[in-house]
């Protein structure tokens with residue numbers, strides 16, 4: 001289904017409700033530059049990390065696209081767990097898992113409160129940015145303490161620059177991308193308003209510092225296009 005969520009006047013802050021869930025795959029593909037590539041790179045490192053008996057969590061799994069792709073390529077018996085607190089997203093995820101006969105555990109849970117088992121891998125693609133800054137650090141600490149030594153956290157985020165001219169230009173570059181994807185100026189501005197104070201991006205440096213402060217020995221960017229980046233942190 002096509003995403004027309006912001007083509008009409010909006011009355012509220014952005015929410016992952018039924019209206020968004022129904023068009024979510026189209027929305028992400030048209031809103032995240034190189035979305036498929038960032039998923040593929042996540043998939044590649046995820047598969048390298050998962051051995052027999054391994055455990056992986058996808059935080060904010062939305063419609064489970066990434067976990068389904070991982071499960072289709074997985075040659076070992078690892079447990080894949082997708083967590084999301086939007087029932088509307090999980091409904092879409094369950095339908096897709098059923099259609100693909102994918103063996104994935106999906107749970108309606110708050111990723112901040114969840115009692116994680118010892119794991120080999122955590123993934124969070126474009127989810128941390130929705131968690132309030134102080135709590136975000138707490139969550140990353142919880143992730144690192146739930147990982148085995150050598151465990152990996154792959155996360156993708158929208159990022160900012162602290163150079164104000166460059167930051168402005170990065171935003172302009174991103175809006176040019178959205179226009180190319182068929183979004184009108186009106187839709188772009190409405191979504192910008194709805195995301196104000198809901199999506200709080202860090203810079204590339206701040207993300208790396210956060211990972212290192214929260215128990216990871218190494219963190220670097222493995223993919224970046226303008227203000228979108230994929231990071232790998234190693235415990």
Ligand SMILES: Nc1ncnc2c1ncn2[C@@H]1O[C@H](C[S@+](CC[C@H]([NH3+])C(=O)[O-])CC(=O)[O-])[C@@H](O)[C@H]1O
Pocket residue numbers: 016028059060061062063065066083084085086089109110111112124125126127130
């Ligand atoms: N506290 C929370 N607990 C659980 N879920 C949450 C919480 N806060 C937000 N979410 C969930 O995190 C997801 C973020 S979308 C991730 C895209 C996906 N990873 C993808 O690569 O396709 C990103 C985006 O749309 O920009 C939504 O499904 C929320 O319901």
Ligand SMILES: O=C(O)C(=O)Cc1ccccc1
Pocket residue numbers: 028031032126157158191192195
């Ligand atoms: O659409 C936008 O304007 C966004 O910035 C939203 C967004 C950012 C990162 C992942 C998914 C959606």
